Structures are given as C-alpha cells and as structure tokens.
Amino acid sequence: xxxxxxxxxxxxxxxxxxxxxxxxxxxxxxxxxxxxxxxxxxxxxxxxxxxxxxxxxxxxxxxxxxxxxxxxxxxxxxxxxxxxxxxxxxxxxxxxxxxxxxxxxxxxxxxxxxxxxxxxxxxxxxxxxxxxxxxxxxxxxxxxxxxxxxxxxxxxxxxxxxxxxxxxxxxxxxxxxxxxxxxxxxxxxxxxxxxxxxxxxxxxxxxxxxxxxxxxxxxxxxxxxxxxxxxxxxxxxxxxxxxxxxxxxxxxxxxxxxxxxxxxxxxxxxxxxxxxxxxxxxxxxxxxxxxxxxxxxxxxxxxxxxxxxxxxxxxxxxxxxxxxxxxxxxxxxxxxxxx
Numbered sequence: 001x002x003x004x005x006x007x008x009x010x011x012x013x014x015x016x017x018x019x020x021x022x023x024x025x026x027x028x029x030x031x032x033x034x035x036x037x038x039x040x041x042x043x044x045x046x047x048x049x050x051x052x053x054x055x056x057x058x059x060x061x062x063x064x065x066x067x068x069x070x071x072x073x074x075x076x077x078x079x080x081x082x083x084x085x086x087x088x089x090x091x092x093x094x095x096x097x098x099x100x101x102x103x104x105x106x107x108x109x110x111x112x113x114x115x116x117x118x119x120x121x122x123x124x125x126x127x128x129x130x131x132x133x134x135x136x137x138x139x140x141x142x143x144x145x146x147x148x149x150x151x152x153x154x155x156x157x158x159x160x161x162x163x164x165x166x167x168x169x170x171x172x173x174x175x176x177x178x179x180x181x182x183x184x185x186x187x188x189x190x191x192x193x194x195x196x197x198x199x200x201x202x203x204x205x206x207x208x209x210x211x212x213x214x215x216x217x218x219x220x221x222x223x224x225x226x227x228x229x230x231x232x233x234x235x236x237x238x239x240x241x242x243x244x245x246x247x248x249x250x251x252x253x254x255x256x257x258x259x260x261x262x263x264x265x266x267x268x269x270x271x272x273x274x275x276x277x278x279x280x281x282x283x284x285x286x287x288x289x290x291x292x293x294x295x296x297x298x299x300x301x302x303x304x305x306x307x308x309x310x311x312x313x314x315x316x317x318x319x320x321x322x323x324x325x326x327x328x329x330x331x332x333x334x335x336x337x338x339x
Contacts, residue, residue, distance in 0.1 A: 001331050002296045009306040010330050011045035012038045012323065013081040013222065016059035017241075017312040018256040024058035028065065030316060031058075035069040037320060039076040042332030046073070047081035047111055047308065053122040056244055056254045063096040070104040079109025081187065081222075081308065082170045085139045086116045087126050091157060094146035098160025111187060112140060113170035114178075119252070137178045140169070144182075144213065167213055168220065176200040183211025187308060191223030191298065192282035201302045221298060222308040226285040227325035228318070234285040236260045237322060240314040242279030249275045257314045288329045 014034050016027045035046045048065045051057040059065055062080040070078040078100075083093055093110075101108045114136040116128045123129055144167065146157040169179035171188045179186035180203065188200050201219055208217040226237040240257040243266070248254040250272045268276060284294045295307070309326065313319050327334070 001329065002292060004296050004299045005292065005329070006331055008299055008304070008330070009044040010326065010332060011047065011077075011220075011306060011308045012043050013047040013049065013308050013310045014059075015049045015051070015057055015310070015312055016065070018056050018058055019240075019314050019316075020256045020258045020262075022256075027058040028068075031065065032068055032072050034320070034323075035073050035076065035078070038323065039073045040334050041324060041327040042334035043076060043323075043327065044306065045077040045079060045109060045308070047079045047109065049081050050084050050087070050113070052087075052126060053119065054254045056256045063093075063100060066108070067100060067103070070100065070107060075107075077107050077109055078104065079168075080111045081310075082111030082113040082168070084113045084115045085143065086114055086136060087128055090139055090143035091146055091151075091155075094143055094157050094160040097165045098147075098157065098163055101163050101165045102159050108165050109168060110165045111168045111170060112143070114172075114175060136175075137182065140167070140178070140182055140184075143167075148212070164213075171200055171204070176204040177207060180204045180207035180217075181209060183209045183214050185214055185218035185220065187220040187222050189222035189308075189310070191221065191225075191284055192278075194282075194298065194301065197221065198301055201304070205303075218306075219302060219304040220306040220308050221302055221304040222310055224283045224285070224311045225291060225295070225307070225309045225322075225326055226283065226311055226313075227288055227291050227322045227329070228285075229287065231286045231290065233318075234287070234291075234322075235280065237311065237313045237315070237318055238280050238283055238285055239263050241312045242276050245279050246272050246275035257312065259314045288325055291326070292329050 014031045016031045018024050018027045038046045048062045049059050050062045052060055066078050097110050145151050147160050149161045168185045168187050171179050171186045186204050226234040228234040239260040243263040
C-alpha cells in the first residue's frame with residue numbers, strides 16, 4: 001500500500017439519494033445502515049447533507065439525521081456535509097450542534113456550506129435569496145461566537161456555549177478564502193476538476209491564519225470514488241448519478257436514481273448526452289490498482305490529510321462492495337475481515 005494513502009484519513013458522505021421504485025424513508029434508513037457499515041470498516045467520519053425540495057434527495061434535515069446516525073453507531077465521527085448556513089439563523093444552528101455534541105461527546109463535526117437552495121421556488125420557501133450567501137463569512141463568525149460566548153446581543157446560547165464542535169468549511173469558489181481567513185479546516189471538491197481543486201488548496205495554504213479552532217490548516221478533498229472488479233463495473237456505479245445530474249441540468253429537477261441498465265437504453269438530447277458523459281469523466285473509478293494509483297496522485301498533488309467519498313448509485317450492494325474494497329486498499333481498521 002502507498003505510504004501516502006496509509007497516512008490519510010478516509011470518510012464517507014451520504015446524501016440519502018432516493019432510488020427509483022423506493023421511498024424517501026427507505027433512503028434515510030439506508031443512510032443509517034451505511035453508517036453502521038462505515039464504522040465497522042474503520043472509516044473516520046460519516047457525514048450527511050442538506051437539500052430542500054429535491055425529489056431525488058431525502059436528506060433535508062442534516063442535524064436530525066446526524067442524531068439518528070450517531071445514535072445507531074458508537075465510535076465513528078458524525079457530522080454534516082453540510083448545514084447550509086445561509087438557510088438558517090446561526091443561533092439555531094449552534095443550538096442544534098450543541099445538543100448533538102452534548103448527547104454524543106467528542107464525535108460531532110460541524111460541516112458548513114453556503115448554498116441557498118436548488119431553485120427560486122425553494123429559496124422563496126426558505127425565505128432566502130442568492131444574496132444571502134454573500135454573508136457566509138459573517139454568518140460563520142456569528143455561529144462560532146455562540147460557542148465562544150462572545151455574541152454582542154448579550155444572549156448566551158445553551159447548551160453550545162463552552163463546547164468545542166469542530167467546524168469545517170465546504171469550499172466551492174471563494175469558500176477556500178473564507179476557510180483560510182477564518183482559520184478553519186476546509187473540504188474541497190470535486191475530483192473531476194483537479195486543476196480547480198489544486199488552485200483552491202493553494203489559495204487556502206497561502207492565506208491560512210491559525211485560529212482558536214485550528215492551529216494548523218487541514219485539507220479534505222471530496223468526490224466520487226468507485227472500486228470494482230473491472231473498470232466497466234466501476235463505471236456502471238457512476239451511471240445513475242451522472243444521468244440524474246444531466247437531467248437536472250436540462251430539465252430543472254433532480255430525479256431519483258434509476259438503474260444503470262435503464263439509463264443505458266435511454267434516448268438523450270445532445271445537450272443532455274454531453275452533461276451525462278461529463279459526469280462519467282474524471283471520476284476515481286476502476287479496479288483497486290487503478291484507484292490506488294489515482295488516489296496517490298491526488299494526495300501528492302493536494303497534500304490533503306483526508307478524503308471524503310461521496311459516491312451515490314442505484315445498486316446499494318455494489319456501493320457497499322465499493323466501500324469495502326476502498327477500505328481494504330486504504331488499510332482501514334476493520335477492513336481486513338471484508339477482503
């Protein structure tokens with residue numbers, strides 16, 4: 001095994017993707033089941049996401065789902081990838097994580113993003129607009145202030161005040177600069193655009209200022225990783241999500257994941273086909289040897305300390321097999337029995 005990979009933490013983010021012919025409650029239960037398996041395999045963290053009004057995603061309340069995951073596991077770190085801070089009042093977010101950290105000490109992470117809804121309708125329903133994302137840095141400062149007890153309101157947040165819940169910034173675009181200036185760990189994706197990822201990491205390294213929350217910079221690279229017996233089988237894991245993303249780009253709605261076989265028989269417009277093929281390109285997908293080689297290159301290029309894997313697909317057994325293979329090639333504790 002590569003020494004670079006051996007020195008790296010590996011974690012999972014599950015977006016509770018709904019599958020064709022299955023329900024949203026099933027997707028949420030699948031997420032909890034996957035967290036248990038991730039813990040058995042030795043993954044470092046298990047994170048859940050926030051989406052609103054999306055037919056293909058069941059995870060709309062990440063702190064609630066994180067509580068279910070933490071209650072179903074014992075040792076794995078649990079968090080959010082992320083809570084979309086512009087959608088919420090920072091005090092309420094602090095209270096939610098304060099409760100989680102009180103119930104599950106030393107296991108909770110607070111991943112924070114700056115998205116404000118998938119469509120104009122969702123943003124209206126949330127009482128937000130695109131401009132709310134421009135205040136992301138100030139919202140982070142306010143949120144952390146509730147833990148530090150420094151709110152200028154004179155109000156004291158209970159139970160978060162005095163607790164330490166590790167914050168992470170999900171960095172897309174200027175997010176790397178915000179994470180660096182705030183002195184916080186950064187999560188950056190995606191693996192398909194390595195040049196953009198490297199530029200973001202370089203900016204973060206150049207601008208990072210130590211803070212009370214992090215003495216040293218910390219980089220998590222995030223994206224799809226699919227491992228299978230053959231390159232073709234690994235590629236099939238990518239097909240449902242690639243099509244769903246392409247459909248959302250051309251139809252304005254994000255559908256449940258279809259089986260790979262059905263996607264392969266679909267007629268697509270040239271525009272949709274272009275987005276679909278782009279979704280299959282550049283991902284870390286292949287046999288153990290191929291993925292190990294690609295992972296080593298990414299880690300050497302970025303100097304990342306952690307990989308957050310975000311793979312979604314229709315075939316849950318194939319997904320579990322991929323995660324088991326990845327755990328084995330990374331030498332994670334608990335993976336040997338699964339080889």
